[in-house]
Amino acid sequence: MLLRSAVRSLRHTPLVVALGLLAACASGPGSKPSASVNELYSQLDQASKGYETALQQARAGDQQASQQSLTESLNRLKEAAARCGSTDGCDPQRFFSVFDRLLRLKDGDFSDEQDLNSDVDASQAALAAGQTGAASLPQAQRSVTLLRGQKLSELIAMNGPVKSALEDWLTWRRPNLMDAYVNYEHLRYQMWPQYQKADLPEALLFGIIAKESGGKVHVVSRSGAAGPLQFMYATGLRFGLGTEDGFDMRYDPAASARANAAYLNEQLKTFNNNLELTIGAYNGGEGRMRRLVGDDNSVSFYDPRIYNELAPETREYVPAVLAAAWLFLHPNSYNLKFPKVDGAPGSIVLKRAASLSEITVCLGSAAGMDDGWFRTLRNLNPRLDPQVAQPIGTRLQVPRSLEKVYASRCIDGPWPILAADLHSAQVPVVAAAAPAPKARGERRYRVHHGDTLISIVRDLHCSSVQEVAEMNGLRHHRIRAGQRLKVPICN
Template identity: 75%
Template sequence: MSLFPTFRSRRLAPVVLACTLFGGCASSGGDRTLTPVDALYGQLNQASKGYETALQQAREGNADASALSLRQSLDLLKQSSARCATTSGCDPQRFFSVFDRLLRLKDGHFDDIPDLSGDVDSSQALLATGHAGAASLPQAQRSVTLLHGQKLSQLIAMNGPVKAALEMWLTQRRPYLMNAWVNYQYLRHEMWPTYQKADLPEALLFGMVAQESGGKVHAVSRSGASGPLQFMYSTGMRFGLGVDNGFDMRFDPAASARANAEYLNEQLRIFNNNLELVIGAYNGGEGRMRRAVGDDPSVSFYDPRIYDQMSPETRDYVPAVLAAAWLFLHPDSYNLRFPKVDGAPGSITLKRAASLDELTVCLGSADGMGDGWFRTLRNLNPRLDPDATQPVGSTLQVPKRLEGAYASRCVDGPWPILAADLHSATVPVVPDPAPAKASARRTTTYRVRHGDTLISIVRKLHCSSVQELSDLNDLKHHRIRAGQHLQVPVCR
């Protein structure tokens, strides 16, 4: 039984709150005064009841009363949890458990209440869409997409590894998380629709983008995984990410999101909708995960039989993806404010020849983009070499908000002239003695087979490295294709 009655009306709420905040109200029998710890636990219980009352009032259509009850209960929860740290005998884990339960309660019951629906509040839902106004309201439901019959938040176990990953995202990796958010918002119109069509939650997409590439479309790992969702060459080919007119489709954000969704749904069927195992398979390989799981796909990823067989990278990867997804769903609950981004897509037609580098210079910090627009222009035009000059009449994809800035800054005036002057600058070339040394090493020819990657070829040679093969063949982004002939060292 709770220590305090549930809110009955808005008029009673201040009295109850005053009583609980100061811990000075006698028990119903009048025979004792609550200890400081009892008072805090009473506040915790009352905050929980008040939260439930707010949600019930929202269901009944009483928005004003709901907003008041919600604000009071959350303020009470924050104040009491802050006091717990300085109160002898108070268990902070008890507060965290209630906090976690309230977030899950919110997910489970309010899909039809715009102000409290989904996993984020309405303001966060509007920010994430990149728009404001009534047209954005349906997006408030975007975070509660069912993952094969269950809500995403119900699948994320708030255990030690996930908590540690949450702290990492909120501290050391916070700048990386923020950059991933901004990059994703400009790519959202390309990546989210195909994910939504596959009935997968957007929070999961963001979590994988944040962990894999930070939203950098042209990211390439040391092992040759490429693109915003870091597909290996052979896996990419399996899901239709081949080469199109010389362009590696792993770098295409829409195509990579589609392939990622197809991969996850395939593995969810194999692993009986066990999301943690599927995410682990995405990073560590489905073959390795199948061997570890055997005939029991219901086993937890954190079971020592599974966890101990995974590489350190995969052990970190799974909770990191889930923690980033959780923060996407509940930013306010962790004192996190993602920046407002208007990612509405647009385009420009060049009035004068320019490269992406030159456009970045002449746009400067237009529309408040302190870090400049290079990453966004590069992401939205993945097929273009940023150094290559595009002719007059070329159409480039840009955020709609930049259309006016292009017309005012990059067509006439001093900025395009400055940008062209910088871009045409030449740098003296100093002969590199490395090629002469490399030429002394005997080489032979290797024909690339389907499924080959640079790392797999290196493993066959036993005496080379990915970087050596890349330098020897002047490879860009470690890209290779079936049928290609590579120069490889003769190994003894």
């Protein structure tokens, strides 16, 4: 415990403050290094080696020696960082780099409860083993942290775009990150096993969810991408996300996670396990990424030949996904605390007819959910219209923590009566004004083999997928060769 407390000082003691002051105190580009700079750099190197020694001693079981080595290295690092800010010619970036490297080595925890080579804490790995039936804890850890035999943290370049994305997630996007985490934790038992079977790290799944949908299962983008992982219809079909009994499988959390994992593994093979190119292909299209990369699969995503030719959305998307994945692995290192979420799955059988909306009113803020349970109930029961009452005997998926709450609040008493009364309220219908005539007319377009709704709209230069879909009453953007579509006439 003493050792753990000492390591936590790496996160929260004046070392972090000293590093934060370095940028403000850095010398200008024209200043000359003083005689003390080499001494500071030497002290920095010794601190880094001391930290590694402490890791090795902890692995060997010598906790007393590890504690001593750790304390000495941290003191040396804090002292050197503090002096760098007031020393002419001292480069603060060297201290930031060492601090970042130490975080990668061990995320600040020498506890015996955690594998020293892991990127996640023991509680995450234990939950993985319990929920997915993993044969052993190390296997669960590998499925969480490794991508093609490498730690995920080693594949994330801590460069300017990723650091900027980290700041975004920790500031104005912080509420979105927290909502995504809560939503994901309730969907985790459905989605993560699909990633585990595909040997992909959980943090990557969370990063994509956080950026794509925030864990909202029913999100649909302007371009027609749908579901928690935002599949376009054609791409979803390619990976088995068709329609079952009228339900679009892109909205199914488990099926979409399976399809997403299959897509990523396909593209990782294409791009020689380059994670950044693969994520870029997921957002910007694999065809475009392949054309840009050509035969050079070793090229960096940030190479100007690639980066400068991508859409701004994709340039922002890739580091945002990686930054969210990094925070999922290392929250404590960034003064971030995710909420505790009991995502254990459960179910209820309705004892009285009710819609998801009515049940949400009955449940209130039970189990500490201040924002209510509407989003979670919708996510876990994606096939149901939340406004339509389900008959007695219907089984609903809910968090296990709500099973007893439902029995006590939503079967008898005042809350279901209130919920039913609110749900049956009638809103006066106001006759809509006659729509203004459209400035442009319509014409007919005959669908050819190979056409997609997106390609047709792109050729029009003046419309949107949604507009053409609505003009023709298309469901799921399906078209067939020979079909005649109404399309707008554009000037």
